[in-house]
Amino acid sequence: MDPIINLILFTCLGIAMLLLSVFAVSAKSLLRSAVYLLLVLICTAGLYLFLNYHFLAAVQLSVYAGGVLILFIFAIFLTNSKDTLMEKHRLQKYAYGALAFIGGVAVTAFALMKHKFLYATDAGVEGDTEIDMKMIGETLMGTEKYQYLLPFEVLSILLLAAIIGGILIARKR
Amino acid sequence: MFHFNVVTDWIDEFLHTYLLDGWALFIEFVLIGLILLTAYAVLALILIYVERKICAFFQCRLGPTRVGPLGLFQSVADMIKILLKELIKINKVDPLLFRLAAFLVIIASICTFGAIPFDKGLHVIDFNIGVFYLLAISSLGVVGILLAGWSSNNKYTMIGAMRSGAQLISYELSCGLSLMTIIMLSGTMQLSVIVEQQDYAWNIFRGGIPAVIAFVIYLIAGHAETNRGPFDLPEAESELTAGYHTEYSGIQFGFFYLAEYLNMFIIAAIATTLFLGGWMPLHVPGWESFNEVMNYIPPVLWFFGKTFFCVFLALWVRWTMPRLRIDQLLNLEWKILMPLSLLNIIFMALWIIYW
Numbered sequence: 001m002d003p004i005i006n007l008i009l010f011t012c013l014g015i016a017m018l019l020l021s022v023f024a025v026s027a028k029s030l031l032r033s034a035v036y037l038l039l040v041l042i043c044t045a046g047l048y049l050f051l052n053y054h055f056l057a058a059v060q061l062s063v064y065a066g067g068v069l070i071l072f073i074f075a076i077f078l079t080n081s082k083d084t085l086m087e088k089h090r091l092q093k094y095a096y097g098a099l100a101f102i103g104g105v106a107v108t109a110f111a112l113m114k115h116k117f118l119y120a121t122d123a124g125v126e127g128d129t130e131i132d133m134k135m136i137g138e139t140l141m142g143t144e145k146y147q148y149l150l151p152f153e154v155l156s157i158l159l160l161a162a163i164i165g166g167i168l169i170a171r172k173r
Numbered sequence: 174m175f176h177f178n179v180v181t182d183w184i185d186e187f188l189h190t191y192l193l194d195g196w197a198l199f200i201e202f203v204l205i206g207l208i209l210l211t212a213y214a215v216l217a218l219i220l221i222y223v224e225r226k227i228c229a230f231f232q233c234r235l236g237p238t239r240v241g242p243l244g245l246f247q248s249v250a251d252m253i254k255i256l257l258k259e260l261i262k263i264n265k266v267d268p269l270l271f272r273l274a275a276f277l278v279i280i281a282s283i284c285t286f287g288a289i290p291f292d293k294g295l296h297v298i299d300f301n302i303g304v305f306y307l308l309a310i311s312s313l314g315v316v317g318i319l320l321a322g323w324s325s326n327n328k329y330t331m332i333g334a335m336r337s338g339a340q341l342i343s344y345e346l347s348c349g350l351s352l353m354t355i356i357m358l359s360g361t362m363q364l365s366v367i368v369e370q371q372d373y374a375w376n377i378f379r380g381g382i383p384a385v386i387a388f389v390i391y392l393i394a395g396h397a398e399t400n401r402g403p404f405d406l407p408e409a410e411s412e413l414t415a416g417y418h419t420e421y422s423g424i425q426f427g428f429f430y431l432a433e434y435l436n437m438f439i440i441a442a443i444a445t446t447l448f449l450g451g452w453m454p455l456h457v458p459g460w461e462s463f464n465e466v467m468n469y470i471p472p473v474l475w476f477f478g479k480t481f482f483c484v485f486l487a488l489w490v491r492w493t494m495p496r497l498r499i500d501q502l503l504n505l506e507w508k509i510l511m512p513l514s515l516l517n518i519i520f521m522a523l524w525i526i527y528w
Contacts, residue, residue, distance in 0.1 A: 005195060031323065035270060038316060054300045058309040066312025070342065073319050077335070133301050133362055 009050060017043045030076050038069045055136055175471050178294025205297055209287055213435060214252075220434040221248040223481075224488055231492040255430075258423035263326065266420075270324035275421065275428040277317030282432040282439065284310045289442045290364050292452045292472045303364035304356060307443060308349050311398075314432070315341045318407075318417050321429070325420035333416030336499060337400060337407035343506045344397040344404075347390055350514035354387040354521045355380065355447045368451035373458050375450035381528065383521040388448045390514050392486060395440035397506070399433060402491035406499055441483035445476065449483075452476040 017040055024036035041064040048057035143149050184204075188197040222237070222245065229236030237244030263271070285307055290296040300306050315338055322334020358380045359367050367376075377384050397404040408416030418429040445451060452472035456464045497505070 029267065031270065031320075032267070035273065035316075035320065042313075054302050054306070058300075058302050058305045062305070062309035062312055065316065066309065066345075070315055070319065070338065073316065073323075074338065077319075077323060077331075 006050075013043055013046050013050065017047075031073070034069060034072045034076060037072075038065055041065055041069070053131065055131070055133060176293040177291075177473065181294040209283065209297065213283060213286055214431070216438055217431045217434050218248040218252060220438055220484070221251070223484070224434070227485070227488045228492050231489075255427045256424060260425060261422040263420050266326045267324045270320050271420075272425070274317045274321035274324060275425045277320065278314050278432045279428040281311055281313035281317065282435050284313075285439050286435060288364065289439065290368055290446060290451055291476055293365075295473070296365060299363065299365050302362050303367075304352055304362045304447070308345070308352070311436075311439075312345060314436075321421070322417040325417070327420055329413045330417050330419050333407045333413045333419070337417055339499075340400070340404065340407065340502060341398060343503060344394045344510075347394040347506060347510040347514045348398060350511070350518060351387040351391040351394065352443075352447060354383060354514070354518055357518065357521050358384065358525065364446055364451075368446060368453060371450040371453050373456050375448065375453070375455075377448045380521065381524055383517050383524050384448065386517050387514070387521070388444065390510055390517070391444055391448070392483070394506075394510060395444065396487050396490060397502070399436045399440060399487075401433065401437060402487065403494035403497050404502060405491075406496060406502065437484060437487055438480065441480045441487065442476075444483050445479040449479045450475075 020036050020040045020043065024033050024040060027033040027036060041060060045057040045060040045065075048054075048060060139147050140152055141147075141149055185197075185201065188200055192200070225247070226236040226244075237247035240246045240250050262268075287297045288300070288303060288307055288310075290299070298306070318337045318341070319334050322330045322332075322337070325331075355367075355376055356362055358376060359370050361367060361370075370376075371379070377388055380387070396402055400407050407413075408418070413419070418426055421429060452475050454464075454467040454470060454472065454475050456467060
């Protein structure tokens with residue numbers, strides 16, 4: 001793709017993500033924050049699409065937008081009454097927030113400066129090839145070196161344990 | 174066989190000879206967007222007319238007859254009416270979420286609509302992960318429905334939204350699992366490749382018994398996904414007035430209405446693509462002259478013929494079955510359909526290995 005179009009798209013996505021993330025933490029009602037968070041996550045999926053990584057974009061949409069966010073919304077429905085608004089923060093908390101913000105920016109900037117980007121120096125390397133779905137599947141399900149069957153299974157057992165725990169806590173006696 | 178890629182390739186070349194690459198691409202994007210939106214609206218009009226007629230025949234009535242021959246322009250008149258209606262402002266609602274909800278529902282529906290292969294060359298996005306993309310993007314609609322119910326500030330809409338959320342989330346499971354059965358058979362998720370593979374035998378014939386079971390499960394679960402038919406308790410009129418879209422008026426209600434009809438079409442189109450061969454004509458190995466005759470029918474007609482057959486099945490179920498209760502609905506999914514589709518996946522694996 002044209003580098004200028006690339007830049008325009010990236011800037012739009014970036015600005016949208018920044019604005020929406022600020023809205024997500026500063027919105028007055030909890031449900032609005034959840035919706036802004038949803039939009040941020042959709043923009044992140046857009047970034048993955050931008051990198052030609054379609055699989056991760058679809059995972060982002062189906063896991064976060066289709067799963068986690070709906071859980072959030074259900075939780076808000078079940079616990080909050082309509083009229084509860086967020087309480088006002090005190091000045092001290094704003095100060096801590098600003099400190100955390102500056103720290104985060106410093107760490108990210110340090111990492112960015114320190115990191116050697118592969119494509120920045122060598123213009124010949126094309127990052128445009130898409131990773132085949134088959135390769136991802138075989139890497140997740142293989143037992144050889146650099147393949148991830150064991151972590152995959154361990155994670156699924158962890159999830160299963162969490163689900164059973166949830167049901168046990170929530171069941172009627 | 175006449176494929177639409179002749180036309181689309183010609184347009185592409187024509188634009189590229191006269192314009193810079195970037196501008197040609199831009200014009201193509203705009204054209205595709207316009208065509209998709211128009212097709213979306215026109216299909217909705219056709220579907221509304223078809224539904225009203227078929228519903229009337231099931232109930233021994235005539236349906237719309239006054240506007241135009243056979244009442245053909247009835248849904249056009251309805252469209253003009255709904256476009257002119259006032260958007261009523263509701264007191265004490267969150268206006269942002271209230272408006273956003275309708276848009277989320279229709280955006281999810283249009284994004285899914287864009288990925289359907291109508292013909293070779295009439296296919297907007299052909300991802301490597303096509304089927305997964307369809308499932309992922311259509312799950313955005315649930316958020317819209319939940320928000321609509323909550324932001325309307327009304328207990329009926331709230332109950333409707335909760336029911337709809339529970340229903341959509343649970344039926345998405347067996348939808349996905351039955352599609353996974355077919356992905357196992359074809360070995361790819363790219364929609365164009367899946368259609369090409371069904372050249373000589375549609376998946377429903379190639380996959381034998383497990384494919385037929387998956388097809389039936391997909392039709393039931395997909396039908397439940399559209400909030401219609403015996404599964405329409407989110408908007409059960411007798412209890413909840415109209416469920417989550419009670420408070421909407423004018424074109425905002427129209428968005429929910431359009432999305433409902435087009436979701437029915439999308440479910441039928443996905444069933445056609447994955448199980449009934451998409452735009453592939455009916456070919457029987459060995460019957461050369463029969464295959465030649467079938468090739469004369471354009472693939473677009475094959476696609477729409479099969480899709481409208483699936484739509485007819487959905488309408489048939491809708492107008493003959495009584496509505497389920499919420500516990501029956503959830504039992505059907507969690508105790509019957511989901512275990513069945515899990516077993517069906519194992520059955521399909523055995524079928525692929527030993528057949």
